[in-house]
Amino acid sequence: MNNSRDRIITEFSTFCTIAPNTDSSFVWKRDWGNVKFMSQLTLEAPPVNPDCWARYFLLILQQQKRYAIESEFSQKECIDQMAIAVKDLVTQASQQNRDLADLHDYLSSQDIHHPAQKLFDRQAAISKQLLIAHLQRPSGFSACQHHRKLSINIRKQFSLIDCLQELNQVISDPLHCLRNFDLTRPNITLKTYVEKRLRQQLPNIICVKLGAPRNFADWGLLRHTTKKQLLAALQFYGLSEIERMQHRLIWHCFREIYEPVKAERHSPLPQPSQAQLIGIQDRYKQRCYGFQLTPEITELEVSSCLQTCIKAIRHYQNRTNAISTFDEAVYQNQDTSSETNDPLEEEEFDASLNEKILFGAEEEDIEKDISPDPLENLINASDATNLADVGRITQNTVAAIFLALERVVQIALRLNYGLDFNQAEIVQILGEPWKLLPQCTRSRTFNRWKKPFLDQLTSDVRAAYPELLPEHQPHDDRIQAIEQYLKWYLKQYCVSFFHPPLLADYAALDHRDKEALTLRYLHQMDEAAIAQKLNFQSTQAVREHIHCRMRSLSNTLKEWTKTTLEVNLDLCQSTPEKLSLFIETWLTNPMNDKPQISTE
């Protein structure tokens, strides 16, 4: 099996889950049923990349959804529909979809008994499971990346494992998760898109999980649900179109009339009063004619419809997570998968070590995609080609304006963008006067930097590319793209501020110390292998040695910050962790001007 085929099989057959009886270890589980399915599928397949396979599976899911209810399509007709969809995509955006056509030609031409034909079965859930496997890496990566940036209070209540479970829940419905993904958009993979989406969704997920429980008891849930969620829930619950319409109208009437009476702070919202239910019924009767609904409805039926909405929302929210769906669907739908009693093979990693071990090159791919693409898209869209120019403008602007900022703002920015301290932690570090200020005053001070930066940058970009910011049209989206670009450069600027002391300290280490750190962090070698390679007595000795060097680098960084920024990082509880992560990232990145160590 060649490397690229092996990579594709692994990509679509491994699942990231939690090791039993632990609270910080992830486990990769390989599903041998999936392995076998993908092995057969890829046997003579054209050499396309995993993203192309994933796009194809997404297209199949979209087609299946489209024809799930109304049409009784045969497999042959499904294949024809896929061909049309692929052709459309290739016509619209040939560059990023050119391989799709080859893949479709190959898969659709297979013998009727070949697993490929299963993909085109209207009922088959296999595409969904393959896609879920593909999205495991962005989910795990996002969990690791973003969990560590949360405040200590949140992390106490919401563990890394909670984080992974919640994100896995999001990707367990890939069609929903990718509903706004534009298959014609250049320069973005499915995985990058999902990572961005998960990054946006995580704060909302945390708010819901850790928010006031009173809002999520029955009537709070109904009051706070969104239209979109209600509609999806009613559909998921299996109501017909006319029933959905009726339930939606009753819900709208409920929203118009239900005003909960004053309740205890944490007690659940009460059910609607008798008078409110009558009001809802009357309101429904007034409005039903506009939607061709029957006016015949009793008060009891109104109450029952509202209860159904609550049940449907709960049902929709509690959809089974990725792994259980996977198990169920694979073993139900795939007759080739059950040859072994234990189809899942486990490889366990300690997630607290470094997620690069888990996600490998994934992290770099995703980071690369995240960074400056908004402006790149902007430039592409405007037919301006010299992206480097805008980059140079931004870089110069950052350097010029930063030093003119108020000193406390410079410190806050360096701590925030450089060392990843959040606003509350920065306030702890800055000490007493800041702690006493109201949140809005602190925010105003810390965020005041952005407007002069944006003013200057917008003016510079406009001078170079006037067509990007037309005066007589709203161009907020473009300024937003510039702002993201600005943040990216500002981060580089602030991070690099903390590199010189590390570099000096590192240069003073003896060769063996440098080698140990390089092997551990740059090459991700485990301690046992390092012990063997560098003749340490035991893995414990390696661990202690590395720990000692890391502590020294951390102290150096702390002292440097104290001298240059005149702040005491010890005032913040999370400082050791922040510094440790900063140093690990610095050691992991070969581009940080460190003298390269030969590890041969």
Add this chain to the structure above:
Amino acid sequence: MLVLDDMVTLYPDQLWLEISPESCQTARQTVNAQAYSNPVAVERAYHNIICQTVVANWLREDPDLPTPVFWLSSQEQSAIWEFVNGSILLLNTTRLTLIPSDTVNLDELSIEQEWVDIPDWASHYYLAVQLNLQDGWLRVSGYITHNKLKQQGIYDAMDRTYTLDQSELIEDLNILWVARETSRWLPMVAPLSVLSSAQADALIPPLSQARSTSPRLNLPPEQWIALIANPVWRENLYHHRTATTHLGQWFQNLIEPGWQAIRNFAALQSQFPTYALARGMTPQEKRIDGDGYQFAVMVICEDFESNPHPADAAQSLVEVGFIVGVRLVQSDFDRSHVHLPIDVNVELAFPDEVGQMETITEHLTSDTPNLTVWFPKLIVQSQESVTLMLIARSWQFVHNFTL
């Protein structure tokens, strides 16, 4: 549980502002001094007042921005909040519409059509504001331009709103401040359909009857929008829906328009030996059609001792008692054995000592001969209002009393 600092960490680009208990109290007092036809409108007004006050104060303190100005006077704003949710702040020529919500689910933003499709109401920018009054903060979770709202918002005919995903919003207001300085554009809105004065006059009385909900969905959208866009008709409709009686006039036996003195006064006096009747005060009643009957709602207001507020002599407190009765018009009050053909809930909403609205609900049931409700004495402060609401199966009666 999450505290404000946690929320700021989760959404660092959004604007987070504290809401002081004093702001809430002032807003509650302002709302209590205004008239609204139903409790949902009262809460809507309360949220909007807090939202616009807190955001305007924050803008005012920013030296880089022009001083914000409210688009409408307080009185005119009441006539807006009786019907729709939102308010407009002006920063020189830039219009910002604030859309407050107390929902905890911010996945989508819904903006009522009026703010988008009425030319005089349309703004450059629409700001989504989440209020958490329990924990004392608000946040501006993002904004969108009028153009993008029209292009990307999904119009929902069921509640006549434009709805957007939160992900479509721009979170950082700094972008708005820069964009407003670097671009000059006007929201493009189609002209409204024409409504004649005669049509408007004919539409207002029926829209003034059903007061438990905003009447915005009771007319076809074009007609409603043309009606509400006109400030005179809007005020007219608002006044029809929020008829208010000044208790002082009532105590002086002045008959309110639409009300009439009770004819069989002598019989009434023997049946209700009240302080007010003994002093020669005239009870008043109002006729209502509903469920195929004509009802009369009788109200007796008693004033007891008036005490000047200890801290401020100008701010008087009055003890008021309400006796409310309902009868079928063909029967007289002295025939108290005549049953009502339907059940009626009688509610009295009044501000408590901290300005929060309290409600007392009593039931007049069709199977008992008791047709009156004696409410406990209330202490009412000047400018505060008490709302009397009668709710039957197919009709409602709402009336505000202010001191």
